[in-house]
Amino acid sequence: MLELYEAERAGRAMTVSVMGLIDRIAPTTTLRYLEALQSKGAIRRVAHESDNRVTYVRLTQAAKAAIDQALDGG
DSSP states (O other), X not given: OHHHHHHHHTTOOEXXXXXXXXHTOOHHHHHHXXXXXXXXXXXXXXXXXXXXXXXXXXXXXXXXXXXXXXXXXX
């Protein structure tokens, strides 16, 4: 989640595939984790405009606020 948070702060989009590569976990495991995070309202998946093979992962506003608070010591 912190990699995603930092990427979004830097204006970079992160894909499902890249998230798995960063954490060095299998694609099926990555999807399982992302499904759990999505069901808790922490992330949302956004399809690429023209390439249906690519899906971006975005933090929800609630997740961003929670991470901001945690990093600020709140």
